[in-house]
Amino acid sequence: MAALYEALIADSVLERDQGVLDAMREKNDGEIKKLDEKIADAEENLGESEVREAHLAKSLFFVRIGDKEKALEQLKVTESKTVAVGQKMDLVFYTLQLAFFYMDYDLISKSIDKAKKGRRLGKEELFEGV
Known part of the structure; x- marks a missing residue:
C-alpha cells in the first residue's frame, strides 16, 4: 500500500x-x-x-x-x-475496479466502452489496439 x-x-x-x-x-x-x-x-x-x-x-x-x-x-x-474473451473481460473489470477507486472518469468511460464492445460482439479482435 x-x-x-x-x-x-x-x-x-x-x-x-x-x-x-x-x-x-x-x-x-x-x-x-x-x-x-x-x-x-x-x-x-x-x-x-x-x-x-x-x-x-x-x-x-x-x-x-x-x-x-x-x-x-x-x-x-x-x-x-490472454486469449479467451471471458478472461479479457475480467481484465476490463479489474481496470474498472481500479478506475472507480481512483475516480478516474476517463478510464471508467474507456473501460465501460471496452466492456460493452466485448459483451455485444464477443470477438477477441475488439481488444486489439484498445
Missing part, C-alpha cells in the same frame, strides 16, 4: 511516517520479487496459461496495494498473454 500511502501524504490526508513507508516498500519489494520469479519459472518451464496466471497474479497484487500506474501497465501485459 506504499503507493496509496504516498498519495494520501501528497494530498495532506496523512502525515509521513518514514518507518511505516519503508516497511511497506520492503514488503512490496519482497512480494514483487516472488511474483517475478513465478513469472520467470512459468516462462521457462510451464505453458502459456501458467504464464498468463503468473502475470495476472502480479497485476492483482498491484491492484491490491493501490499502485494504479503499475497495475494498469501489468494488466496490459496480462492482456497480451
